[in-house]
Amino acid sequence: MKAEILIVDDDPQIRSVLRIALGQAGHSVTEAGDGAEGLAKARSGRFDLIVLDIGLPEMDGLALCRALRTTDQTPVVFLTARQDEIDRVLGFELGGDDYVTKPFSPRELVARIGAILKRSGPQVQPSLARGVLKLDPDRHMCTVQDRPVTLTAREMEILAHLMAHPDRVSARPALTDALYGRNGGVSDRTLDSHLRNLRAKLAQAGCDDAIETVHGIGIRMGPCTA
Amino acid sequence: MKAEILIVDDDPQIRSVLRIALGQAGHSVTEAGDGAEGLAKARSGRFDLIVLDIGLPEMDGLALCRALRTTDQTPVVFLTARQDEIDRVLGFELGGDDYVTKPFSPRELVARIGAILKRSGPQVQPSLARGVLKLDPDRHMCTVQDRPVTLTAREMEILAHLMAHPDRVSARPALTDALYGRNGGVSDRTLDSHLRNLRAKLAQAGCDDAIETVHGIGIRMGPCTA
DNA sequence: GCTGCTCTGCACATCTTGTGCACAAGGGGT
DNA sequence: ACCCCTTGTGCACAAGATGTGCAGAGCAGC
CATH class of the missing domain: 3.40.50.2300 (Response regulator)
Known part of the structure:
Protein backbone atom coordinates (compact mmCIF):
# COMPACT_ATOMS: atom_id res chain seq x y z
CA MET A 1 0.00 0.00 0.00
CA GLY A 121 -9.75 1.98 0.00
CA PRO A 122 -7.90 1.38 -3.19
CA GLN A 123 -9.06 4.69 -4.60
CA VAL A 124 -5.38 5.59 -4.59
CA GLN A 125 -4.30 6.85 -7.96
CA PRO A 126 -0.85 8.38 -8.01
CA SER A 127 -1.43 10.17 -11.26
CA LEU A 128 -4.64 11.83 -12.30
CA ALA A 129 -6.45 11.01 -15.50
CA ARG A 130 -9.75 11.82 -17.11
CA GLY A 131 -10.67 11.12 -20.67
CA VAL A 132 -7.78 11.95 -22.98
CA LEU A 133 -6.25 14.14 -20.29
CA LYS A 134 -3.55 12.88 -17.96
CA LEU A 135 -1.67 14.77 -15.29
CA ASP A 136 1.20 13.76 -13.04
CA PRO A 137 1.92 16.53 -10.54
CA ASP A 138 5.08 14.88 -9.25
CA ARG A 139 6.71 14.75 -12.64
CA HIS A 140 5.15 18.06 -13.58
CA MET A 141 3.81 16.53 -16.74
CA CYS A 142 0.53 16.87 -18.52
CA THR A 143 -0.55 15.08 -21.67
CA VAL A 144 -3.52 15.17 -24.03
CA GLN A 145 -3.84 12.03 -26.11
CA ASP A 146 -0.34 11.12 -24.88
CA ARG A 147 1.09 14.28 -26.37
CA PRO A 148 2.78 16.56 -23.86
CA VAL A 149 1.36 19.95 -22.89
CA THR A 150 3.60 22.36 -21.04
CA LEU A 151 1.89 24.00 -18.09
CA THR A 152 3.14 26.59 -15.66
CA ALA A 153 3.18 25.90 -11.92
CA ARG A 154 -0.09 27.65 -11.20
CA GLU A 155 -1.84 26.09 -14.11
CA MET A 156 -0.80 22.68 -12.88
CA GLU A 157 -1.98 23.41 -9.35
CA ILE A 158 -5.36 24.47 -10.58
CA LEU A 159 -5.77 21.53 -12.88
CA ALA A 160 -4.61 19.11 -10.18
CA HIS A 161 -7.17 20.46 -7.78
CA LEU A 162 -9.96 20.20 -10.29
CA MET A 163 -8.99 16.69 -11.30
CA ALA A 164 -8.77 15.60 -7.69
CA HIS A 165 -12.47 16.35 -7.32
CA PRO A 166 -13.70 15.30 -10.74
CA ASP A 167 -17.43 15.36 -10.25
CA ARG A 168 -17.68 18.18 -7.83
CA VAL A 169 -18.15 21.81 -8.67
CA SER A 170 -15.37 23.84 -7.08
CA ALA A 171 -16.46 27.29 -6.04
CA ARG A 172 -14.10 30.08 -6.99
CA PRO A 173 -13.40 31.08 -3.38
CA ALA A 174 -12.63 27.45 -2.58
CA LEU A 175 -10.23 27.26 -5.48
CA THR A 176 -8.35 30.40 -4.54
CA ASP A 177 -8.25 29.20 -0.95
CA ALA A 178 -6.76 25.96 -2.14
CA LEU A 179 -4.07 27.75 -4.06
CA TYR A 180 -3.23 30.60 -1.75
CA GLY A 181 -4.59 29.71 1.67
CA ARG A 182 -7.75 30.96 3.25
CA ASN A 183 -6.88 34.63 3.49
CA GLY A 184 -3.92 34.97 1.17
CA GLY A 185 -6.56 35.90 -1.31
CA VAL A 186 -5.94 37.00 -4.84
CA SER A 187 -8.40 38.60 -7.16
CA ASP A 188 -11.07 36.52 -8.83
CA ARG A 189 -9.85 37.89 -12.16
CA THR A 190 -6.47 36.32 -11.52
CA LEU A 191 -8.04 32.90 -11.42
CA ASP A 192 -9.81 33.78 -14.64
CA SER A 193 -6.51 34.57 -16.28
CA HIS A 194 -5.07 31.20 -15.37
CA LEU A 195 -8.21 29.42 -16.45
CA ARG A 196 -8.12 31.24 -19.73
CA ASN A 197 -4.52 30.19 -20.37
CA LEU A 198 -5.26 26.66 -19.27
CA ARG A 199 -8.24 26.35 -21.56
CA ALA A 200 -6.24 27.78 -24.43
CA LYS A 201 -3.38 25.32 -23.98
CA LEU A 202 -5.67 22.33 -23.59
CA ALA A 203 -7.79 23.39 -26.54
CA GLN A 204 -4.75 23.75 -28.74
CA ALA A 205 -3.75 20.25 -27.70
CA GLY A 206 -7.13 19.02 -28.87
CA CYS A 207 -9.24 18.98 -25.71
CA ASP A 208 -11.68 21.87 -25.58
CA ASP A 209 -14.15 20.52 -23.02
CA ALA A 210 -11.90 19.89 -20.05
CA ILE A 211 -12.87 22.84 -17.89
CA GLU A 212 -16.51 23.80 -17.57
CA THR A 213 -17.92 26.75 -15.76
CA VAL A 214 -21.20 26.51 -13.90
CA HIS A 215 -22.56 29.99 -13.78
CA GLY A 216 -22.99 31.29 -10.25
CA ILE A 217 -21.54 28.14 -8.72
CA GLY A 218 -17.98 27.52 -9.82
CA ILE A 219 -15.73 25.38 -11.98
CA ARG A 220 -15.70 21.67 -12.69
CA MET A 221 -14.08 19.12 -14.94
CA GLY A 222 -15.76 18.30 -18.21
CA PRO A 223 -15.73 14.99 -20.09
CA CYS A 224 -12.29 15.62 -21.63
CA THR A 225 -13.01 14.21 -25.05
CA ALA A 226 -10.63 14.74 -27.91
CA MET B 1 -24.03 6.49 12.31
CA GLY B 121 -19.48 2.36 6.07
CA PRO B 122 -21.23 2.35 2.74
CA GLN B 123 -20.56 5.78 1.33
CA VAL B 124 -24.01 7.26 1.37
CA GLN B 125 -24.43 9.67 -1.46
CA PRO B 126 -26.80 12.56 -0.82
CA SER B 127 -28.08 12.16 -4.32
CA LEU B 128 -31.79 12.54 -4.81
CA ALA B 129 -33.80 10.45 -7.23
CA ARG B 130 -37.41 9.95 -8.21
CA GLY B 131 -38.57 8.06 -11.25
CA VAL B 132 -36.42 8.92 -14.25
CA LEU B 133 -35.26 12.08 -12.52
CA LYS B 134 -31.99 12.25 -10.61
CA LEU B 135 -30.41 15.22 -8.92
CA ASP B 136 -27.04 15.61 -7.22
CA PRO B 137 -26.67 19.01 -5.60
CA ASP B 138 -22.97 18.53 -4.88
CA ARG B 139 -22.08 17.89 -8.47
CA HIS B 140 -24.66 20.39 -9.51
CA MET B 141 -25.95 17.87 -11.99
CA CYS B 142 -29.44 16.83 -12.94
CA THR B 143 -30.38 14.01 -15.29
CA VAL B 144 -33.55 12.69 -16.88
CA GLN B 145 -33.17 9.13 -18.10
CA ASP B 146 -29.43 9.53 -17.50
CA ARG B 147 -29.24 12.42 -19.92
CA PRO B 148 -27.97 15.65 -18.42
CA VAL B 149 -30.18 18.70 -17.94
CA THR B 150 -28.50 21.99 -17.19
CA LEU B 151 -30.17 23.89 -14.39
CA THR B 152 -29.40 27.27 -12.92
CA ALA B 153 -28.61 27.70 -9.24
CA ARG B 154 -32.15 28.71 -8.27
CA GLU B 155 -33.76 26.00 -10.29
CA MET B 156 -31.59 23.45 -8.59
CA GLU B 157 -32.42 24.83 -5.16
CA ILE B 158 -36.11 24.62 -5.84
CA LEU B 159 -35.96 21.14 -7.27
CA ALA B 160 -33.76 19.93 -4.43
CA HIS B 161 -36.20 21.25 -1.89
CA LEU B 162 -39.14 19.59 -3.59
CA MET B 163 -37.32 16.29 -3.95
CA ALA B 164 -36.26 16.37 -0.31
CA HIS B 165 -39.94 16.19 0.66
CA PRO B 166 -41.27 13.98 -2.11
CA ASP B 167 -44.72 13.15 -0.83
CA ARG B 168 -45.58 16.42 0.75
CA VAL B 169 -47.19 19.44 -0.79
CA SER B 170 -44.94 22.45 -0.26
CA ALA B 171 -46.83 25.67 0.22
CA ARG B 172 -45.54 28.59 -1.77
CA PRO B 173 -44.67 30.66 1.29
CA ALA B 174 -42.76 27.69 2.68
CA LEU B 175 -40.83 27.38 -0.55
CA THR B 176 -39.86 31.02 -0.73
CA ASP B 177 -38.90 30.91 2.94
CA ALA B 178 -36.68 27.95 2.26
CA LEU B 179 -34.99 29.71 -0.63
CA TYR B 180 -34.65 33.25 0.61
CA GLY B 181 -35.05 33.07 4.37
CA ARG B 182 -38.14 33.78 6.32
CA ASN B 183 -38.42 37.46 5.56
CA GLY B 184 -36.20 37.91 2.54
CA GLY B 185 -39.41 37.80 0.62
CA VAL B 186 -39.65 37.80 -3.12
CA SER B 187 -42.73 38.01 -5.22
CA ASP B 188 -44.87 34.95 -5.77
CA ARG B 189 -44.53 35.57 -9.50
CA THR B 190 -40.77 35.12 -9.19
CA LEU B 191 -41.24 31.59 -7.98
CA ASP B 192 -43.62 31.06 -10.86
CA SER B 193 -40.97 32.13 -13.30
CA HIS B 194 -38.49 29.64 -11.97
CA LEU B 195 -41.07 26.88 -11.89
CA ARG B 196 -41.99 27.65 -15.45
CA ASN B 197 -38.38 27.40 -16.59
CA LEU B 198 -37.88 24.24 -14.60
CA ARG B 199 -40.93 22.55 -16.08
CA ALA B 200 -39.87 23.59 -19.55
CA LYS B 201 -36.37 22.16 -19.18
CA LEU B 202 -37.59 18.91 -17.66
CA ALA B 203 -40.31 18.56 -20.26
CA GLN B 204 -37.85 19.05 -23.07
CA ALA B 205 -35.73 16.33 -21.49
CA GLY B 206 -38.72 14.02 -21.63
CA CYS B 207 -40.27 14.34 -18.17
CA ASP B 208 -43.41 16.44 -18.16
CA ASP B 209 -44.97 15.27 -14.92
CA ALA B 210 -42.26 16.07 -12.41
CA ILE B 211 -43.77 19.16 -10.82
CA GLU B 212 -47.45 19.25 -9.99
CA THR B 213 -49.40 22.12 -8.62
CA VAL B 214 -52.22 21.63 -6.14
CA HIS B 215 -54.49 24.57 -6.56
CA GLY B 216 -54.80 26.67 -3.43
CA ILE B 217 -52.32 24.53 -1.52
CA GLY B 218 -48.91 24.52 -3.15
CA ILE B 219 -46.42 22.45 -5.19
CA ARG B 220 -45.41 18.82 -5.01
CA MET B 221 -43.41 16.24 -6.89
CA GLY B 222 -45.18 14.16 -9.50
CA PRO B 223 -44.43 10.58 -10.55
CA CYS B 224 -41.58 11.58 -12.87
CA THR B 225 -42.33 9.16 -15.67
CA ALA B 226 -40.68 9.47 -19.03
C1' DG C 1 15.48 40.65 -20.86
C1' DC C 2 12.56 36.86 -20.43
C1' DT C 3 8.93 34.19 -18.39
C1' DG C 4 5.27 33.72 -15.54
C1' DC C 5 2.17 35.75 -12.03
C1' DT C 6 -1.02 39.18 -10.73
C1' DC C 7 -4.11 43.09 -11.14
C1' DT C 8 -7.34 46.42 -13.54
C1' DG C 9 -11.09 47.77 -16.28
C1' DC C 10 -14.40 46.74 -19.40
C1' DA C 11 -17.42 43.98 -22.47
C1' DC C 12 -20.35 40.34 -22.53
C1' DA C 13 -23.26 36.50 -20.99
C1' DT C 14 -26.31 34.61 -17.86
C1' DC C 15 -29.31 34.57 -14.16
C1' DT C 16 -32.76 36.64 -11.19
C1' DT C 17 -36.51 39.26 -10.24
C1' DG C 18 -40.56 42.05 -11.26
C1' DT C 19 -44.72 43.32 -13.97
C1' DG C 20 -48.95 42.90 -16.36
C1' DC C 21 -52.18 40.13 -18.08
C1' DA C 22 -54.71 35.84 -19.45
C1' DC C 23 -56.53 31.78 -17.82
C1' DA C 24 -58.30 28.20 -14.48
C1' DA C 25 -60.57 26.68 -10.23
C1' DG C 26 -63.68 26.95 -6.75
C1' DG C 27 -67.52 29.29 -3.87
C1' DG C 28 -71.60 31.67 -3.08
C1' DG C 29 -75.44 33.99 -4.57
C1' DT C 30 -79.51 33.95 -7.48
C1' DA D 1 -78.06 24.59 -12.20
C1' DC D 2 -76.25 28.67 -13.58
C1' DC D 3 -73.38 32.76 -13.51
C1' DC D 4 -70.11 35.85 -11.64
C1' DC D 5 -66.67 37.02 -8.57
C1' DT D 6 -62.63 36.04 -5.97
C1' DT D 7 -58.49 33.86 -5.62
C1' DG D 8 -54.72 31.45 -7.33
C1' DT D 9 -51.70 30.11 -11.14
C1' DG D 10 -49.13 30.19 -15.77
C1' DC D 11 -46.88 32.86 -19.04
C1' DA D 12 -44.15 36.33 -21.95
C1' DC D 13 -41.25 39.95 -21.69
C1' DA D 14 -38.15 43.48 -19.79
C1' DA D 15 -35.07 45.53 -16.55
C1' DG D 16 -31.75 44.85 -12.99
C1' DA D 17 -28.14 42.26 -10.67
C1' DT D 18 -24.47 39.30 -10.82
C1' DG D 19 -20.97 36.52 -12.64
C1' DT D 20 -17.52 35.53 -16.22
C1' DG D 21 -14.16 36.13 -20.18
C1' DC D 22 -10.77 38.84 -22.07
C1' DA D 23 -6.88 41.92 -23.27
C1' DG D 24 -3.28 44.60 -21.71
C1' DA D 25 0.20 46.25 -18.42
C1' DG D 26 2.93 46.27 -14.14
C1' DC D 27 5.96 43.39 -11.29
C1' DA D 28 8.98 39.94 -9.48
C1' DG D 29 12.30 36.09 -9.95
C1' DC D 30 15.52 33.63 -12.56
Missing part, protein backbone atom coordinates in the same frame (compact mmCIF):
# COMPACT_ATOMS: atom_id res chain seq x y z
CA LYS A 2 1.93 2.98 -1.33
CA ALA A 3 0.48 6.41 -0.73
CA GLU A 4 1.06 10.14 -0.98
CA ILE A 5 1.26 11.53 2.55
CA LEU A 6 1.39 15.14 3.70
CA ILE A 7 3.04 15.98 7.03
CA VAL A 8 2.14 19.26 8.70
CA ASP A 9 4.30 20.01 11.74
CA ASP A 10 6.38 22.99 12.80
CA ASP A 11 9.11 20.80 14.33
CA PRO A 12 11.69 19.86 11.65
CA GLN A 13 12.93 16.98 13.78
CA ILE A 14 9.54 15.33 13.92
CA ARG A 15 9.06 15.86 10.21
CA SER A 16 12.39 14.19 9.65
CA VAL A 17 11.49 11.17 11.77
CA LEU A 18 8.19 10.79 9.97
CA ARG A 19 9.70 11.25 6.55
CA ILE A 20 12.20 8.48 7.17
CA ALA A 21 9.73 6.07 8.77
CA LEU A 22 7.05 6.58 6.15
CA GLY A 23 9.57 6.55 3.34
CA GLN A 24 10.86 3.16 4.48
CA ALA A 25 7.30 1.91 4.43
CA GLY A 26 7.11 2.85 0.76
CA HIS A 27 5.11 6.05 0.98
CA SER A 28 5.87 9.36 -0.69
CA VAL A 29 6.12 12.21 1.76
CA THR A 30 5.53 15.95 1.38
CA GLU A 31 6.15 18.36 4.24
CA ALA A 32 4.67 21.63 5.39
CA GLY A 33 5.98 23.71 8.29
CA ASP A 34 2.95 25.78 9.17
CA GLY A 35 -0.80 25.74 8.96
CA ALA A 36 -1.23 28.02 5.97
CA GLU A 37 1.25 26.11 3.87
CA GLY A 38 -0.30 22.85 5.05
CA LEU A 39 -3.81 23.90 4.10
CA ALA A 40 -2.70 25.08 0.70
CA LYS A 41 -0.93 21.82 -0.06
CA ALA A 42 -3.69 19.72 1.44
CA ARG A 43 -6.23 21.42 -0.77
CA SER A 44 -4.35 20.45 -3.88
CA GLY A 45 -6.19 17.23 -3.29
CA ARG A 46 -3.44 14.89 -4.35
CA PHE A 47 -2.73 13.36 -0.94
CA ASP A 48 -4.07 10.08 0.33
CA LEU A 49 -3.56 10.96 3.98
CA ILE A 50 -2.51 13.91 6.09
CA VAL A 51 -0.55 13.80 9.36
CA LEU A 52 -1.46 16.92 11.25
CA ASP A 53 0.09 18.40 14.38
CA ILE A 54 -2.47 20.06 16.60
CA GLY A 55 -0.01 22.40 18.29
CA LEU A 56 0.86 24.55 15.31
CA PRO A 57 1.56 28.24 15.73
CA GLU A 58 -1.04 30.57 14.20
CA MET A 59 -3.55 28.23 12.52
CA ASP A 60 -3.74 25.13 14.73
CA GLY A 61 -4.40 21.66 13.46
CA LEU A 62 -8.03 21.50 14.52
CA ALA A 63 -8.79 24.72 12.67
CA LEU A 64 -6.94 23.45 9.63
CA CYS A 65 -8.92 20.23 9.69
CA ARG A 66 -12.17 22.10 10.01
CA ALA A 67 -11.27 24.28 7.04
CA LEU A 68 -10.16 21.31 4.99
CA ARG A 69 -13.29 19.33 5.70
CA THR A 70 -15.44 21.92 4.00
CA THR A 71 -14.19 20.73 0.66
CA ASP A 72 -12.28 17.52 1.18
CA GLN A 73 -12.50 14.12 2.85
CA THR A 74 -8.84 13.12 2.85
CA PRO A 75 -8.10 11.01 5.97
CA VAL A 76 -6.39 12.93 8.77
CA VAL A 77 -4.21 11.60 11.60
CA PHE A 78 -3.79 14.05 14.45
CA LEU A 79 -0.51 14.32 16.29
CA THR A 80 -0.17 16.10 19.59
CA ALA A 81 1.74 16.54 22.81
CA ARG A 82 -1.40 17.17 24.77
CA GLN A 83 -2.95 14.34 26.70
CA ASP A 84 -6.37 15.91 27.00
CA GLU A 85 -9.23 13.61 26.25
CA ILE A 86 -11.29 16.61 25.18
CA ASP A 87 -8.89 17.32 22.37
CA ARG A 88 -9.05 13.73 21.26
CA VAL A 89 -12.80 13.58 21.11
CA LEU A 90 -12.89 16.97 19.44
CA GLY A 91 -10.38 15.78 16.89
CA PHE A 92 -12.49 12.80 15.99
CA GLU A 93 -15.62 14.88 15.77
CA LEU A 94 -13.92 17.18 13.30
CA GLY A 95 -13.46 14.24 11.03
CA GLY A 96 -10.08 12.98 12.18
CA ASP A 97 -9.36 9.31 11.57
CA ASP A 98 -6.86 8.70 14.32
CA TYR A 99 -5.19 10.49 17.15
CA VAL A 100 -1.63 9.82 18.30
CA THR A 101 0.09 11.47 21.26
CA LYS A 102 3.75 12.38 21.39
CA PRO A 103 6.04 10.77 22.17
CA PHE A 104 4.96 8.15 19.69
CA SER A 105 6.54 5.08 18.25
CA PRO A 106 7.28 5.59 14.54
CA ARG A 107 6.55 1.95 13.84
CA GLU A 108 3.18 2.17 15.51
CA LEU A 109 2.32 5.33 13.63
CA VAL A 110 3.24 3.68 10.36
CA ALA A 111 1.07 0.72 11.32
CA ARG A 112 -1.86 2.98 12.18
CA ILE A 113 -1.49 4.84 8.92
CA GLY A 114 -1.42 1.55 7.09
CA ALA A 115 -4.68 0.53 8.78
CA ILE A 116 -6.37 3.76 7.75
CA LEU A 117 -5.16 3.59 4.17
CA LYS A 118 -6.40 0.04 3.93
CA ARG A 119 -9.77 1.22 5.08
CA SER A 120 -9.98 4.30 2.91
CA LYS B 2 -25.75 3.54 14.00
CA ALA B 3 -24.04 0.18 13.89
CA GLU B 4 -24.08 -3.43 15.13
CA ILE B 5 -21.04 -3.95 17.35
CA LEU B 6 -19.66 -7.15 18.86
CA ILE B 7 -17.63 -6.98 22.06
CA VAL B 8 -15.32 -9.87 22.90
CA ASP B 9 -13.80 -9.62 26.39
CA ASP B 10 -13.63 -11.94 29.36
CA ASP B 11 -14.06 -9.15 31.89
CA PRO B 12 -17.80 -8.55 32.52
CA GLN B 13 -17.06 -5.11 33.94
CA ILE B 14 -15.36 -3.92 30.79
CA ARG B 15 -18.16 -5.36 28.68
CA SER B 16 -20.60 -3.43 30.78
CA VAL B 17 -18.75 -0.14 30.39
CA LEU B 18 -18.55 -0.63 26.65
CA ARG B 19 -22.17 -1.67 26.35
CA ILE B 20 -23.33 1.46 28.10
CA ALA B 21 -20.99 3.84 26.26
CA LEU B 22 -21.70 2.43 22.83
CA GLY B 23 -25.39 2.13 23.57
CA GLN B 24 -25.55 5.82 24.44
CA ALA B 25 -23.88 6.56 21.13
CA GLY B 26 -26.75 4.81 19.37
CA HIS B 27 -25.10 1.50 18.53
CA SER B 28 -26.47 -1.98 19.14
CA VAL B 29 -24.15 -4.14 21.21
CA THR B 30 -23.67 -7.90 21.41
CA GLU B 31 -21.29 -9.51 23.90
CA ALA B 32 -19.10 -12.58 23.96
CA GLY B 33 -17.09 -13.74 26.99
CA ASP B 34 -14.46 -15.90 25.34
CA GLY B 35 -12.66 -16.41 22.08
CA ALA B 36 -14.64 -19.38 20.81
CA GLU B 37 -17.97 -17.70 21.39
CA GLY B 38 -16.59 -14.50 19.91
CA LEU B 39 -15.38 -16.18 16.75
CA ALA B 40 -18.70 -17.96 16.29
CA LYS B 41 -20.68 -14.77 16.64
CA ALA B 42 -18.24 -12.77 14.55
CA ARG B 43 -18.58 -15.26 11.73
CA SER B 44 -22.31 -14.71 11.62
CA GLY B 45 -21.31 -11.69 9.58
CA ARG B 46 -23.95 -9.39 10.90
CA PHE B 47 -21.63 -7.00 12.72
CA ASP B 48 -20.31 -3.72 11.45
CA LEU B 49 -17.37 -3.69 13.87
CA ILE B 50 -15.76 -5.92 16.50
CA VAL B 51 -14.07 -4.80 19.71
CA LEU B 52 -11.59 -7.50 20.61
CA ASP B 53 -9.59 -7.99 23.80
CA ILE B 54 -6.15 -9.41 23.14
CA GLY B 55 -5.72 -10.93 26.59
CA LEU B 56 -8.38 -13.60 26.34
CA PRO B 57 -7.89 -17.01 27.98
CA GLU B 58 -7.50 -19.94 25.61
CA MET B 59 -7.86 -18.38 22.14
CA ASP B 60 -6.37 -14.91 22.34
CA GLY B 61 -7.51 -11.90 20.35
CA LEU B 62 -4.73 -11.98 17.80
CA ALA B 63 -5.46 -15.62 17.00
CA LEU B 64 -9.14 -14.85 16.75
CA CYS B 65 -8.48 -12.00 14.38
CA ARG B 66 -6.23 -14.15 12.24
CA ALA B 67 -8.92 -16.81 12.06
CA LEU B 68 -11.62 -14.29 11.30
CA ARG B 69 -9.63 -12.62 8.55
CA THR B 70 -9.57 -15.79 6.52
CA THR B 71 -13.23 -15.28 5.72
CA ASP B 72 -14.20 -11.80 6.79
CA GLN B 73 -13.12 -8.17 6.58
CA THR B 74 -15.19 -6.72 9.40
CA PRO B 75 -13.24 -3.87 11.05
CA VAL B 76 -11.58 -4.85 14.35
CA VAL B 77 -10.54 -2.64 17.25
CA PHE B 78 -8.06 -4.30 19.61
CA LEU B 79 -8.22 -3.73 23.34
CA THR B 80 -5.39 -4.66 25.66
CA ALA B 81 -3.67 -4.09 28.97
CA ARG B 82 -0.26 -4.64 27.48
CA GLN B 83 1.79 -1.65 26.49
CA ASP B 84 4.09 -3.56 24.16
CA GLU B 85 4.65 -1.88 20.88
CA ILE B 86 5.25 -5.27 19.28
CA ASP B 87 1.71 -6.30 20.02
CA ARG B 88 0.40 -3.12 18.53
CA VAL B 89 2.25 -3.45 15.29
CA LEU B 90 1.35 -7.11 15.14
CA GLY B 91 -2.27 -6.24 15.72
CA PHE B 92 -2.31 -3.82 12.80
CA GLU B 93 -0.54 -6.26 10.57
CA LEU B 94 -3.18 -8.85 11.30
CA GLY B 95 -5.76 -6.50 9.89
CA GLY B 96 -6.76 -4.59 12.98
CA ASP B 97 -8.15 -1.12 12.40
CA ASP B 98 -7.24 0.42 15.72
CA TYR B 99 -5.50 -0.46 18.96
CA VAL B 100 -6.52 0.92 22.34
CA THR B 101 -4.75 0.26 25.62
CA LYS B 102 -6.43 -0.10 29.00
CA PRO B 103 -7.19 1.90 30.89
CA PHE B 104 -9.04 3.72 28.14
CA SER B 105 -11.50 6.56 28.04
CA PRO B 106 -14.93 5.32 26.95
CA ARG B 107 -15.59 8.56 25.16
CA GLU B 108 -12.39 8.29 23.20
CA LEU B 109 -13.10 4.70 22.26
CA VAL B 110 -16.55 5.67 21.05
CA ALA B 111 -14.97 8.45 19.02
CA ARG B 112 -12.41 6.10 17.51
CA ILE B 113 -15.10 3.61 16.62
CA GLY B 114 -17.10 6.39 15.04
CA ALA B 115 -14.11 7.36 12.91
CA ILE B 116 -13.68 3.79 11.70
CA LEU B 117 -17.34 3.30 10.92
CA LYS B 118 -17.36 6.52 8.99
CA ARG B 119 -14.60 5.19 6.73
CA SER B 120 -15.80 1.63 6.32
